[in-house]
Amino acid sequence: MSRAQAHKRPFAALFAVVATLCCLLAGGAMAADPIVIKFSHVVAPDTPKGKAAQKFKELAEAYSEGAVRVDIYPEGRLYQDKEEMEALQLGAVEMLAPSLAKFGALGLPQFELFDLPYLVRDYDELAKITKGPVGAELLGLLQARGIKGLAYWDNGFKIMSANRPLHLPQDFRGLKMRIQASRALEAQMLALGASPVIFGFSDVYQALASGVVDGAENPPSNMFTQNIHLVQSHATLSRHGYLGYAVIVNQAFWNRLPPALQGQLERAMDEASDFGNSIARAENLAALQAMEATGSTVFHVMTEAERAQWVAALRPVHRQMAPRIGADLLERAYASLGQ
Numbered sequence: 001m002s003r004a005q006a007h008k009r010p011f012a013a014l015f016a017v018v019a020t021l022c023c024l025l026a027g028g029a030m031a032a033d034p035i036v037i038k039f040s041h042v043v044a045p046d047t048p049k050g051k052a053a054q055k056f057k058e059l060a061e062a063y064s065e066g067a068v069r070v071d072i073y074p075e076g077r078l079y080q081d082k083e084e085m086e087a088l089q090l091g092a093v094e095m096l097a098p099s100l101a102k103f104g105a106l107g108l109p110q111f112e113l114f115d116l117p118y119l120v121r122d123y124d125e126l127a128k129i130t131k132g133p134v135g136a137e138l139l140g141l142l143q144a145r146g147i148k149g150l151a152y153w154d155n156g157f158k159i160m161s162a163n164r165p166l167h168l169p170q171d172f173r174g175l176k177m178r179i180q181a182s183r184a185l186e187a188q189m190l191a192l193g194a195s196p197v198i199f200g201f202s203d204v205y206q207a208l209a210s211g212v213v214d215g216a217e218n219p220p221s222n223m224f225t226q227n228i229h230l231v232q233s234h235a236t237l238s239r240h241g242y243l244g245y246a247v248i249v250n251q252a253f254w255n256r257l258p259p260a261l262q263g264q265l266e267r268a269m270d271e272a273s274d275f276g277n278s279i280a281r282a283e284n285l286a287a288l289q290a291m292e293a294t295g296s297t298v299f300h301v302m303t304e305a306e307r308a309q310w311v312a313a314l315r316p317v318h319r320q321m322a323p324r325i326g327a328d329l330l331e332r333a334y335a336s337l338g339q
């Protein structure tokens, strides 16, 4: 061996060690690539659903120690109402939290139970359904659609808005009212003498601003964050119906996750649900106050006599929708509410 060759040897050995280390590190980094959960929803980040989704992201990433990354796509930026269910079933997105009014389109009209007007008075009554056997049964129905139901998330109680006062049912006559794609909501608007028009959530502001529809129903948090108050002169605090969500994942994606990771995600979801459901009431109250402060909309507080007329006009929708929702399911929901 020449002197020059002998001199090169330690460098060659060092090079080999460095190259091996690089390979190991690169391999290690690849193995540690997180599983990405794309979580798409249609509302603003600053809403009960937006905040619960953010909490889930933080907890899921912490409990899985980085094995999972949750990428949130709010405001319909990835998928809008019409496409998101199909995208979930195809595996193009892993997680959604559609409103319960949007499951009829999946062939599961039973979920329209939650759209029935004056079914529950408050969050506590609502929880008797979602946390009881009826709530579990409904989530179970999703399995046949390749979907796993993980949780129920609250938004709140809807108020009606338009560019005229809406004190009594007859005030709705002739109005075009935006609804979500739910037959129960359609029946509700027809019972008030209005014409229901289906629009995806992301188009509601524009539809109202351009006069394509005259009015809408929403919990205050959605109304405020979409600036709907700026294009509606009147609203009635009717609390005539509830709007909430089911958090759902693609079942095949879920089944591929290691059991320990599923447990960590379930823990994150339970805690995020408790968090989201605990802030929903205050978030909606704050949104209402913020809208009142702008002075753009007159918010009408119903009298007891007015409420009685709304209830009389709308409760018959329950009977009308019973065949679609399932008379038996409806009876069991009533029973859990003590009705």
Ligand code: LMR
Pocket: 042, 043, 098, 099, 155, 180, 200, 201, 218, 222, 243
């Ligand atoms: C709506 O379309 O009005 C709501 O479902 C939007 C939402 O997700 O809260």
